[in-house]
Amino acid sequence: MTSTTKLSDHFRSGGCPISFELFPPKTEKGMQLLEQNVERLNQFKPAFFTCTYGAGGSTQSKTLDVVERVAKITGLPVATHLTCVGSTVEQLCDYLREAKRRGADYIVALRGDPPQGSDEFQAVEGGLRYANELVELIRKEFAQEFGIAVAGYPETHQEAVDAKTDLENLKRKVDAGADIVVTQLFYDNDDFYRFRDECDRLKIDVPIIPGILPVTNFQQAERIAGLCKARIPESLTNAMNVADCDEEQFAIGVEHAREQTIDLMNNGVAGIHYYVLNKSEAAEKMLEGLSLGQTS
Known part of the structure; x- marks a missing residue:
């Protein structure tokens, strides 16, 4: 579409519009399960769906398969992630043209993580070094085709020298033409509110959308949080450690995310983005009865 x-x-x-982030399944069975979960998630009237791709662009084609199928199932706008990793400007433009042909409406523009085995990002010859350069490219070559989201980091990007430098980098991305900022996941809303206040002080004047990932498996949550430098509050850690079973961990994590959601709504966020890991059960329990989603 x-x-x-x-x-x-x-x-x-x-209102408080929401969106959901997916990733490309590895198998056709996984794709079928994803489609079923997208249909269930669609009952919450999201504004759009987004889809990531694997490290170094390893699942770009499957990402566009997801984009195409989700657009067909929901009739909603869809976004594909795009990173600078391993691609020349020409290859990035090729991907953008194909993304438009396959029905993508928006781009989540990212620098991308260093390739596996490397501690430092290195641009390829003829490629881009920073996300703001990718935003500039999209605005220059595809201004009428795509809306652009960029990432923000309430607890500071793990490679940033400090929080001030990280925020200055974010402002460069917004000044280059980003429409919205979607944050990395966090588990303490105070971290988001501090980040939002700092964005206001720097006159980052686009919507700042908090990103939420319900903890449904504590070991998995600790691994993900470690990768993105997100702090898990002591109260949540303690509750998870004394849980008797996986089902109790699931219930505790979903309730924590629900409380985060209610508090964010009460504090006037522009919207909320949910990392759902291609599943719908946690989102359904978390969002049940809340006045979220499209208002018109």
Whole structure:
């Protein structure tokens, strides 16, 4: 599909619109399960769906398969992630043209993580070094085709020298033409509110959308949090450590994410982005009865 709705407009019509992030399954069975879960998630009237791809662009084609199928199932705008890793400018433009042909409406523009086995990001010859350069490329070559989201880090990007430098990098991405900022996951809302206040001070004047990942398996959550430098509150850690079974961990994690959601709504966030790991059960329990989703 081709959306007529600008990406930032989803967050300027009142209410608290939501979106869901997916990743490309490895098998056709996984794709079928994903489609079933997308249908269930669609009942919450999200503004759009996004889809990641694997390290170094390893699942780009499957990502576009997901984008195409989700657009067909839901009739909603869809976004594909795009990173600078391993790609020349020409290859990035090729991907963007194919993404548009396959129905993508928005791009989540990222620098990307260093390739496996490397501690430092290295641009390929003829490629880009930073996410703001990718935003500039999209705005220059595809200004009418795509809305652009970029990433923000409430607890500071793990490679950043310090929080001030990280925020300055974010401002460069927004000044280059990003429509919205979607944050990395966090488990303490105070971290998000501090981040939002700092964005205001720097006059980052696009919608700042918090990203939430329910903890449904504590070991998995610790691994993910470690990768993205997200702090798990002591109270949540203690509750998870005394849980008797996986089902109790699931219930504790979902309730924590639900409380985060309610508190964010009460504090006037522009919207909320959910990392759902291609599943719907946690989101269904977390969002049940809440006044979220599209208002029109």
